[in-house]
Structures are given as structure tokens and as C-alpha cells.
Amino acid sequence: MSDKIPVTVLTGYLGAGKTTLLNRILTEQHGKKYAVIVNEFGEIGIDNDLVVGADEEVFEMNNGCICCTVRGDLIRIIEGLMKRRGKFDAIIVETTGLADPAPVAQTFFVDQDVSDKARLDAVVTVADAKWLTERLKDAPEAKNQIAFADVIILNKTDLVSPEELAEVEARIRAINPYATLHRTQRAAVPLDAVLGRNAFDLDRILAIEPAFLEEGEGHHHHHDHDHDHDHGCGPGCAHDHGGLKHYHDEHMQSVSIKLGEVDPEKFMPWINDLTQREGPKILRSKGILAFKNEPKRFVFQGVHMILDGDLQRDWKPGEERQSRLVFIGRDLDAEMIRAGAQACAA
Ligand SMILES: Nc1nc2c(ncn2[C@@H]2O[C@H](COP(=O)(O)OP(=O)(O)OP(=O)(O)O)[C@@H](O)[C@H]2O)c(=O)[nH]1
Numbered sequence: 030m031s032d033k034i035p036v037t038v039l040t041g042y043l044g045a046g047k048t049t050l051l052n053r054i055l056t057e058q059h060g061k062k063y064a065v066i067v068n069e070f071g072e073i074g075i076d077n078d079l080v081v082g083a084d085e086e087v088f089e090m091n092n093g094c095i096c097c098t099v100r101g102d103l104i105r106i107i108e109g110l111m112k113r114r115g116k117f118d119a120i121i122v123e124t125t126g127l128a129d130p131a132p133v134a135q136t137f138f139v140d141q142d143v144s145d146k147a148r149l150d151a152v153v154t155v156a157d158a159k160w161l162t163e164r165l166k167d168a169p170e171a172k173n174q175i176a177f178a179d180v181i182i183l184n185k186t187d188l189v190s191p192e193e194l195a196e197v198e199a200r201i202r203a204i205n206p207y208a209t210l211h212r213t214q215r216a217a218v219p220l221d222a223v224l225g226r227n228a229f230d231l232d233r234i235l236a237i238e239p240a241f242l243e244e245g246e247g248h249h250h251h252h253d254h255d256h257d258h259d260h261g262c263g264p265g266c267a268h269d270h271g272g273l274k275h276y277h278d279e280h281m282q283s284v285s286i287k288l289g290e291v292d293p294e295k296f297m298p299w300i301n302d303l304t305q306r307e308g309p310k311i312l313r314s315k316g317i318l319a320f321k322n323e324p325k326r327f328v329f330q331g332v333h334m335i336l337d338g339d340l341q342r343d344w345k346p347g348e349e350r351q352s353r354l355v356f357i358g359r360d361l362d363a364e365m366i367r368a369g370a371q372a373c374a375a
Contacts, residue, residue, distance in 0.1 A: 033145075033146055033147055033148040034110075034111070034117060034118075034119060034120055034146060034147045034148070035119045035120070035147075035148060035150035035224075035225065035227075036107075036119070036120045036121075036122060036137060036147050036148065036149050036150055037119065037120070037121045037122070037150050037151055037152075037153055037223065037224055037226075038122045038124065038130055038133050038134060038149065038151075038152045038153065039051060039121060039122065039123045039124070039153050039155070040123075040124045040128065040130045040133075040152060040153070040154050040155070040174045040177075040178075041126060041154050041155030041156060041157070041174055041182075042126045042127075042156075042157060042160070042161070042164050042168065042170070042171045042174065043125075043126030043127065043312045043313040043332070043357060044126065044157060044160075044312065044313045044330075044331075044332030044333075045126065045155040045156055045157040045160075045161075045184060045185075046155045046157065046182070046184040046185065046213075046215070046216045047123050047126070047155050048123070049184075049215055049216045050153075050155055050182060050184075050216035050218070050223070051065065051121065051123055053215075053216055053217065053218075054121070054220055054223060054224065057220050059220055061118040061119065062116060062117050062118050063117065063118065063119050063120070063121055064110050064117045064119075064120045064121070065120075065121050065122075065123065066103065066106055066107075066120065066121070066122045066123070067122075067123045068102075068103075068122070068123070068124050068125050068128065103122070103133065103136055104136060104140055104142070104143055107120065107143050107146075107147060108142055108143070111146045111147070119150070119224060119225070120147065121224075126170075126313065127170055127281060127357075128170065129169075129170050129173045129174070130152050130154075130173060130174055130177045131173060131177060131238060131241070134149055134152055134177060134229070134234070134241075135241060135242075137149040138231070138241070138242055139242060139243075148229075149229040150224070150225065150226055150227060150228065150229060151179040151180055151223075151226040151227075151228040151229050152177045152178050152179050152180075152229060153178065153179065153180045153181075153182065153223050154174045154175055154177070154178035154180070154181050154182070154208075155181075155182045155184050155216060156174075156175065156181055156182065156183050156184065156197070156201060157184060157185050157332070158183055158184060158185045158186050158188060158189045158193070158194055158197050158212075159185050159188040159189055159193075159335075160332065160333065161175075161197050161200070161201070162196065162197050162200055165200060165204075172204060175201055175204045175205050175208075176204050176205055176237055177234065177237075178205055178208045179207075179208055179209070179226060179228035179229055179230065180208055180209050180210075180211070180222065180223060180226060180228065181201060181205070181208045181209070181210045181211070182211050182213050182216055182218060182223075183197070183198060183201065183210055183211065183212045183213065184213045184214070184215075184216050185214070186212050186213065186214055187214045188335075194212070198210070198212075207230070207233060209222070209226075209228070280359040280360055281312075281357065281358070281359060282357070282358070282359070282360075282361055282363075283355055283356065283357045284355070284356045284357075284361055284363045284366050284367065285353070285354065285355045285356075286352075286353070286354045286355075286366070286367055286370045286371075287351060287352070287353050288351070288352050288370060288371060288373075288374055289319065289350070289351060289352065289374060289375070290319045290320065290321045290350055290352065290374070290375040291318050291319060291320055291321070291352045291373045291374060291375055292320075292321055292373055292374070292375040293320045293321075293323070293327070295372065295373040296318065296320075296373040299369050299370075299372070299373055300314075300329065300331075300336065301336065303366065303369060304331050304333070304334045304336055305334055307358075307361070307362075308333045308334030309333065309334075310358045310359055310360055310361060311331065311333065311356055311357070311358040311361065312332070312333065312357055312358045312359070313331065313332060313355075313356070313357040313358070314329070314330070314331035314336075314354070314355065314356045314357070315328075315329065315330045315331065315354070315355055316328070316329050316352065316353055316354035316355065317352065317353050318352040318353075318354075319344065319350035319351060319352050320375075321375035323340070324343050324344060325340040325341060325342065325343050325344070326340070326341050326342060326343070326344055327339070327340050327341070328340075328341050354370055
């Protein structure tokens, strides 16, 4: 029996429910110690701050594209964790919603130091029952996340009719007939549905992606656009790592904003109005807010025009009462969003 540390790669498109699932796993009584590695799109880390659990250690990877800039980070973090063996039962990697899981999974096979000590247990993909059908049309990453999955959590079943649910499940099955599929609300699955699966099937992946085990001899980046963004190796390029091709959305951008205390009387109407008007373009929004005279942190989450928000834990003594917001989407009017947020200052 291998004593390699099992690694679960948690993927799924923006806002599907990855962090919800992760928090559920981490708050269960499991008696295990997990190391969690998160990777976000957007310059200021919010996700790592929203992962709960007293016993876990959370490591944040650099922002940017997971294949080029971030893969090095992933390897470094895992190697660091390996030096402290015995302290962790398993590693969970939560990728950004925009990541193609192929290069992440590939790391566990082509990097010798990593593959000596860690094994990919399963790729778990959270799918948003409401939005997946749309994303399969316009986001190749979303399709790859389904194709690579060993376990699929078909989440947010409360937001669709039984007919819509059957339809999205049929679409998933057309891409991936093999994965174990769980229909959920709020990602409610037992821990053993996700962890310790020993489910990653290399033969199946090689059938989809014959170049999976080939480490690129020099990386060929195809910039099939003339935009001048700077996001690591850049959105919009279809990378070809020795034949393993994956994609980035060239129009995807993030707007991140930091400000001090915020007036909820101004913020609430503004965020509602913004997401109603710009919802089709804003795929994802989230923030941790310091409301004036409020001892607790207010956390809001949006996926297109659906918004959620509540007061969570207290601001800790000495913790700076700073508000942080991130908007991820296509063709966003960054100046308009920034100005609107600034106007909510208390
Ligand atoms: N209605 C409904 N909302 C849900 C469900 N699961 C999660 N959500 C909400 O969907 C939003 C996104 O959930 P997250 O868990 O943060 O999604 P994520 O995949 O981690 O998002 P990114 O990391 O930004 O890609 C939050 O507001 C959740 O509360 C569900 O089953 N039903």
C-alpha cells in the first residue's frame, strides 16, 4: 500500500460552490488534519479568508494562470508540506473557477519530486445546476473541469426545476459518463463521497488527453488575440505544454477594491443595483466588509445577479477594519465599479 499523501483537487466554475464544499469538509468531525491550498483569480485574497476550520493550514498560491506561474508555486508548497510529513493526512487543492484542471492534475505525474511523495486521489468538480449549461457554451475551462472529474457535485439543485436538473445532468453525462455524481444543495455530501476515493483514473484521462504525461519541451503559448492584459501568462492564450492544451478566457478580468469602513445603507442598494444591471457580465463577486458600528464582518457573495450576504465572525482585536471586494467578469467597467464602491464609504 502506498504511503504517499493523497491529494484531492477541487475544481468547478466560478461560484459553483467549491468553498462551500471545502468548508463543509473542514467543519465535519473527521479527526484528520488537512492542508488546504487555494488559488484565486483576482489580486486580493478573499477565499483563503473565507475558509473556516481551526486545525487546517491554508496556503495561498500566487494569482495568475495555474499552468505557468502557479504550477511552480504548487510544486513548492507541496514540497514544503512534504518536509513536514506526518503532520497532514491529506492535501486539498482548491483551484480558481477559471482553471483548467489538466495542468494541476498533470503536476502529480510529471514532477518527479511531487509524484514520489503525493498521489492524486481524485478530481472533484462542483457544477452549478443553474449556470453550467450556459458556461459549457462559452467557457472551455468549464467543460474540461467536467471531463476531468472523478466525482461531480451537481450543486444548487434548489435553483432549478426538475426538468432543468435532468437536462444539465444529461449534458454532464454526455461529457463524462464515468464520474460518480451527487445532486446537492449547499454542497451537502458526506466527507467520504469526496475524500479518500482513490478514484483518479489515469487511463481514462489518457484517453481524453493523450499528451497528459508529456512534459513540454519548452512552452508554446498561442496568443490568439491582441489584447494587452497582463495576468501571468495571460488570459486568452491557449497554452500547449508538450501537447497538453488548455485555454483561458481572454476577456475575463477582475476588479479588486480595498477601502475602509462602509455604510450599509449605501452599500446594500448599490450592490443590488449593480448586480441587477451588470449581472450578465459579472460572473462572480465577493467581499468582506467592515460596516460602520458593526462588530462582525459582513460577507457577501454573488454569482451573476444572485446575491447572498450575512454577518459572520467578529473582527478580531487588532485586525484592521478594512473592506475588500472582488468582481470577476467579462468587459467590466472597472472605473464605474470602483467609483460606486468608494461612494459607499462610511
Ligand atoms: N442557492 C444556492 N446557493 C448556493 C448553493 N451552494 C452555494 N451557494 C452560494 O453560491 C455562492 C458561491 O459559493 P462558493 O462556495 O463561494 O463558490 P466557489 O465555487 O467557491 O466560488 P469561486 O471560488 O469564487 O469560484 C455563495 O453565495 C454560496 O452561498 C446552493 O446549493 N444553492
